[in-house]
Amino acid sequence: MLADILPPKVAVRELRGDPPGVPHHPQETVHVASALPQRRAEFITGRHCARQALRVLGVQPVPIPKGDRGAPVWPAGVTGSITHCAGYRGAAVALRSDVLALGVDAEPNEPLPEGVLRTIGLPSEHAMLSALPAHRGIAWDRLLFSAKESVYKAWFPLTGEWLDFLEAELTIDADAHGFSARLLVRGPVVDGVRWSTLRGRFTVRDGILLTAVAEPSVSGR
Numbered sequence: 008m009l010a011d012i013l014p015p016k017v018a019v020r021e022l023r024g025d026p027p028g029v030p031h032h033p034q035e036t037v038h039v040a041s042a043l044p045q046r047r048a049e050f051i052t053g054r055h056c057a058r059q060a061l062r063v064l065g066v067q068p069v070p071i072p073k074g075d076r077g078a079p080v081w082p083a084g085v086t087g088s089i090t091h092c093a094g095y096r097g098a099a100v101a102l103r104s105d106v107l108a109l110g111v112d113a114e115p116n117e118p119l120p121e122g123v124l125r126t127i128g129l130p131s132e133h134a135m136l137s138a139l140p141a142h143r144g145i146a147w148d149r150l151l152f153s154a155k156e157s158v159y160k161a162w163f164p165l166t167g168e169w170l171d172f173l174e175a176e177l178t179i180d181a182d183a184h185g186f187s188a189r190l191l192v193r194g195p196v197v198d199g200v201r202w203s204t205l206r207g208r209f210t211v212r213d214g215i216l217l218t219a220v221a222e223p224s225v226s227g228r
C-alpha cells in the first residue's frame with residue numbers, strides 16, 4: 008500500500024502482523040522495556056520493517072534508536088518514518104539526497120471517536136469534509152487526522168518543533184487521492200526556500216487507511 012502513495016525512490020516495507028523471532032537491538036528495546044506486550048511487538052516490528060527497507064536502499068541495517076520527542080534516529084544521509092495500527096505495521100525510508108522529509112501514518116478506516124474532530128479540525132476543514140463523497144467507503148474525518156499526523160512526522164525532523172493539529176489547514180482531493188497542508192505557522196527554510204505547503208497522498212484498502220507525505224529534495228525532483 009505504501010508503495011502506491013510514495014515516490015519510487017522511497018523504499019517501503021509493510022507487515023499485517025508481528026512475526027515471531029524478529030531480531031531486535033537492546034539500544035532500541037530499552038525504550039519499550041516496561042511497555043505492554045502489544046506496544047513492544049509493534050515497536051519491534053516497525054523497526055524490523057525499517058531495517059528491511061534500509062537494505063533496499065543499500066544502507067546497513069543499523070539500530071534505530073528513539074530520539075527527541077519519539078522521532079526515530081535514522082542513519083546519516085537517510086530520512087524515514089514508521090507507523091503502526093491494529094493489523095498493520097509499515098516503514099518508509101529514503102536517501103536525503105532524494106527526499107528531504109517523509110511522514111507515513113496508518114489508521115483503521117473508521118470514523119474518529121466522538122468529539123475528536125472538534126479538537127483536530129479547523130472550521131474550513133469541517134466544511135471540506137462534509138462536501139467529500141460519502142459513498143466511497145472512506146472515513147474522511149479519520150483521513151484528515153491521519154494526514155495531519157503524516158504532516159507532523161515529516162515536519163518534526165526538519166524543525167525539531169511541535170506542530171499543533173490546528174496549525175496546518177488541509178485540503179483533500181478525493182479524486183486525485185491526494186492532500187495538501189498549508190502551514191499556518193512559519194515553515195522551515197529548506198534548500199534556501201521557505202516551505203509553506205506540504206503535499207501527500209492517501210490510499211484505503213482492507214480496512215486500513217494510509218497517508219504519506221514525501222517532499223523531494225531539489226536534486227531529487
Ligand SMILES: CC(C)(COP(=O)(O)OP(=O)(O)OC[C@H]1O[C@@H](n2cnc3c(N)ncnc32)[C@H](O)[C@@H]1OP(=O)(O)O)[C@@H](O)C(=O)NCCC(=O)NCCS
Nearest residue numbers: 050076077078089090091155156159160163170171172175
Ligand atoms: C507522533 C504521532 C504523530 C504518532 O502518530 P500515532 O498515530 O500516534 O502513531 P503511529 O503508529 O502512526 O506512529 C508512531 C511512530 O511515529 C514515530 N514518531 C513518534 N514521534 C515522532 C516525531 N516527533 N517525529 C516523527 N516521527 C515520530 C515513531 O516511529 C513512532 O513509532 P515507534 O515509537 O514505534 O518508533 C502522534 O502521537 C502525535 O503526537 N501527534 C500530535 C502532533 C500532530 O500530529 N500534529 C498535527 C500537525 S498538522
